Amino acid sequence: MKTKKARILEIEPITRVEGHGKVTVHLDENNEVTEARLHIVEFRGFERFIQGRLLWEVPVIVQRLCGICPVSHHLAAAKAMDMIVGVDQLTPTAEKMRRLMHYGQVMQSNVLHFFHLCSPDLLFGFSAPAKKRNIFSIIKEFPDLAKKGVLMRKYGQEVILHTAGKKIHGNSAVPGGINKNLSLVERDALLKDIDQMIVWSQEAVDISKNYTLEHLGLVESFGNFKSNHMSLVREDGALDLYDGGLRAIDANGNLIFDHMDYRNFDQFIMEEVKPWSYMKFPFIKSRGNLDGWYRVGPLARMNTISFIDTPLANARHAEFREFSKHKPANMTLAYHWARMIEVLHCVEKIKELLHDPDLQGSDLILKGERREEGIAVIEAPRGSLFHHYKVNENDQVTYCNLIVSTTHNNTAMNLAVTDVAKKYISGKSRISEAMLNHIEVAVRAYDPCLSCATHALGQMPLVVELFDADNNLIVTGSQFVSK
Amino acid sequence: MSANKHARTLIIGYGNPGRQDDGLGPAFIQQLSHLETEQVHLRSNYQLTVEDAYDAQDYEQVIFVDACLNSGQISKLNSNQDKEIPFLFEQIENTNDTGLGSHSLSPNGVIRLCETLYNKSPKAFVLAILGYEFDQFEECLSAPANANLQAALRFFQTWLTSQTHA
Numbered sequence: 001m002k003t004k005k006a007r008i009l010e011i012e013p014i015t016r017v018e019g020h021g022k023v024t025v026h027l028d029e030n031n032e033v034t035e036a037r038l039h040i041v042e043f044r045g046f047e048r049f050i051q052g053r054l055l056w057e058v059p060v061i062v063q064r065l066c067g068i069c070p071v072s073h074h075l076a077a078a079k080a081m082d083m084i085v086g087v088d089q090l091t092p093t094a095e096k097m098r099r100l101m102h103y104g105q106v107m108q109s110n111v112l113h114f115f116h117l118c119s120p121d122l123l124f125g126f127s128a129p130a131k132k133r134n135i136f137s138i139i140k141e142f143p144d145l146a147k148k149g150v151l152m153r154k155y156g157q158e159v160i161l162h163t164a165g166k167k168i169h170g171n172s173a174v175p176g177g178i179n180k181n182l183s184l185v186e187r188d189a190l191l192k193d194i195d196q197m198i199v200w201s202q203e204a205v206d207i208s209k210n211y212t213l214e215h216l217g218l219v220e221s222f223g224n225f226k227s228n229h230m231s232l233v234r235e236d237g238a239l240d241l242y243d244g245g246l247r248a249i250d251a252n253g254n255l256i257f258d259h260m261d262y263r264n265f266d267q268f269i270m271e272e273v274k275p276w277s278y279m280k281f282p283f284i285k286s287r288g289n290l291d292g293w294y295r296v297g298p299l300a301r302m303n304t305i306s307f308i309d310t311p312l313a314n315a316r317h318a319e320f321r322e323f324s325k326h327k328p329a330n331m332t333l334a335y336h337w338a339r340m341i342e343v344l345h346c347v348e349k350i351k352e353l354l355h356d357p358d359l360q361g362s363d364l365i366l367k368g369e370r371r372e373e374g375i376a377v378i379e380a381p382r383g384s385l386f387h388h389y390k391v392n393e394n395d396q397v398t399y400c401n402l403i404v405s406t407t408h409n410n411t412a413m414n415l416a417v418t419d420v421a422k423k424y425i426s427g428k429s430r431i432s433e434a435m436l437n438h439i440e441v442a443v444r445a446y447d448p449c450l451s452c453a454t455h456a457l458g459q460m461p462l463v464v465e466l467f468d469a470d471n472n473l474i475v476t477g478s479q480f481v482s483k
Numbered sequence: 484m485s486a487n488k489h490a491r492t493l494i495i496g497y498g499n500p501g502r503q504d505d506g507l508g509p510a511f512i513q514q515l516s517h518l519e520t521e522q523v524h525l526r527s528n529y530q531l532t533v534e535d536a537y538d539a540q541d542y543e544q545v546i547f548v549d550a551c552l553n554s555g556q557i558s559k560l561n562s563n564q565d566k567e568i569p570f571l572f573e574q575i576e577n578t579n580d581t582g583l584g585s586h587s588l589s590p591n592g593v594i595r596l597c598e599t600l601y602n603k604s605p606k607a608f609v610l611a612i613l614g615y616e617f618d619q620f621e622e623c624l625s626a627p628a629n630a631n632l633q634a635a636l637r638f639f640q641t642w643l644t645s646q647t648h649a
């Protein structure tokens with residue numbers, strides 16, 4: 001066997017991706033990348049943990065799933081339990097309170113992702129010194145931007161506080177409805193800053209849009225590949241983050257299915273298992289496992305929807321569609337632009353709801369004819385989130401299956417990593433930290449909720465490993481010095 | 484969005500109560516609830532976030548309470564002790580920590596954000612309580628972790644009283 005001289009490098013961990021993940025990049029004898037894979041260490045104990053618990057407990061307990069998107073899981077579980085308690089339509093107060101909570105959640109999550117997680121890469125460049133690519137450098141050079149990010153995130157958390165009852169461990173969404181309305185005091189507290197949030201959200205769209213236009217060459221060559229896209233849409237095709245039917249389109253924008261009842265999702269979505277990954281690979285059954293994989297999340301939503309029902313965000317969506325020539329945008333880096341359009345939409349919806357007197361209503365919970373199975377889908381910040389439960393006659397959960405956004409995006413993230421690795425690492429005699437950061441940038445564009453996907457809490461770093469032609473590990477981590 | 488300007492101490496316990504001993508921080512806050520006054524504010528969260536820096540600017544001191552998985556530092560602390568101490572309590576001196584996840588932050592990072600964004604430098608301490616079981620979804624502390632929690636509570640209440648009267 002041919003022996004290659006191994007390069008041993010010490011690298012500090014990535015700190016801006018949650019969970020426990022690893023990227024492996026394999027090189028041939030000419031240092032050309034042959035493949036790259038995103039691995040996520042799976043821990044699927046949660047589905048087992050939830051079995052035996054009472055259905056009433058589930059919307060609260062699922063927030064323990066990973067602690068990173070508790071509100072999304074809280075709402076998805078509550079929606080599934082609505083179905084089990086036989087409630088197909090909530091009272092206006094209950095649905096609007098849940099929607100308000102959801103808009104606060106999507107807003108704060110997307111804001112944090114853009115302002116504090118990805119802005120260092122975008123504003124300083126992917127190849128900037130590692131010590132500079134962090135939030136503290138952003139504060140130093142763009143202090144107003146950093147402060148706006150903190151206050152926007154805080155505003156979203158305040159919306160969650162007033163709708164969920166608590167910033168964390170919220171318990172307001174219950175099977176069949178909600179257990180609190182929005183008091184006038186709470187409403188006025190949120191109204192106080194809402195116009196400022198709208199102004200700042202528009203600025204954020206400008207930043208992300210301008211970045212895309214000013215770096216078009218990079219954006220068009222970085223993780224740009226054709227894919228199917230899927231999300232919920234409202235009955236009239238509008239963006240709907242809380243409810244609707246599933247719409248999937250192909251890379252040319254042709255419908256694969258539309259207004260699909262998510263309660264029958266297992267008839268048109270399948271999950272494939274691959275030997276090298278603990279995480280499953282979902283695909284659209286009618287297209288098969290090779291061509292049926294798809295993307296979810298902000299980029300997919302901007303591609304699938306017909307319009308947005310809030311005026312400012314709708315105008316920005318029209319710009320986005322103009323940019324993509326009314327075809328699906330397939331550029332990984334366009335996720336950021338799409339994400340900020342959603343922030344603007346959420347803030348507009350929050351303002352609209354705050355002026356709706358239904359939020360002060362007292363008709364909160366309904367009951368219906370009991371069912372044994374509940375399925376729900378919501379559009380979480382990173383994409384479609386599926387919750388599926390079965391319960392027995394004693395109201396105990398007997399079955400639980402969750403398909404989270406990161407799982408839906410599994411194939412796309414692997415392709416993005418491979419594309420970037422081939423472009424920036426192939427053929428190089430020396431692998432620099434900046435080259436490895438390009439791979440991380442591709443992963444961060446999706447912001448995979450690795451903890452959520454693995455159903456394990458933790459902030460284990462994402463590790464990048466390079467293997468030579470003899471499968472020797474030659475590089476690991478993200479920031480390194482040669483030994 | 485304004486916090487109480489007169490509050491003196493903010494205590495943040497964080498961790499996931501659904502992950503066995505990772506819930507030590509929130510359990511600490513729960514059992515300390517009788518101490519909440521205008522001077523002492525209690526918070527509980529899954530993890531630290533950037534807006535904690537916004538809140539921290541209004542306090543003279545901030546205490547971060549978390550479960551500790553690695554007993555290395557605690558063992559070091561115990562090397563000069565007659566009796567084993569199952570927790571670590573130390574002041575944050577070095578805020579050169581840039582660790583930031585999409586939804587989490589280290590105590591050092593929170594204080595550094597507070598300093599750089601708001602020009603405020605509250606005294607900050609970390610109380611790390613040794614836990615043992617983290618791998619299962621279970622909403623209860625292990626028996627030894629609970630014993631460590633009680634020891635940490637006894638220590639901390641004495642310390643806080645001395646601080647309040649200082």
